């Protein structure tokens with residue numbers, strides 16, 4: 001039996017709960033239905049986003065207003081990952097050099113990896129990708145044009161799309 005990581009399962013549950021059935025995944029539906037406030041803010045370039053959950057479990061996601069839309073979508077999806085998976089009260093800041101911060105404990109790094117996995121599955125649901133790629137036969141290599149087209153369709157970066165497709169076992 002294949003064990004599906006809980007971060008992937010959680011993203012899949014969200015996709016099903018809000019009946020999202022085509023790309024690009026509408027993050028606003030998820031944000032609104034959970035009563036989350038979404039605020040675009042003037043952060044330094046290295047800060048992608050911030051998640052704030054107060055004592056009453058009210059949640060606010062702040063996103064760097066100067067980043068491109070694909071990156072902002074990944075940030076929102078990442079913060080939603082922390083929200084659905086970890087639900088920790090307090091303020092969580094996401095900087096893109098996070099993984100190089102020596103002070104981070106192993107547990108925190110694991111939470112970041114899980115939030116990233118959640119984000120990648122939320123924005124690029126595996127079942128949607130399989131659907132798009134089933135027209136290519138087993139031996140065909142996916143070229144850059146296909147990856148770029150898919151990235152545009154899903155409103156994610158080409159890098160995020162390449163990672164996801166590789167993780168699913170496709171080659172290019």
Ligand SMILES: [Zn+2]
Pocket residue numbers: 078082092093094111112115
């Ligand atoms: Zn994070």
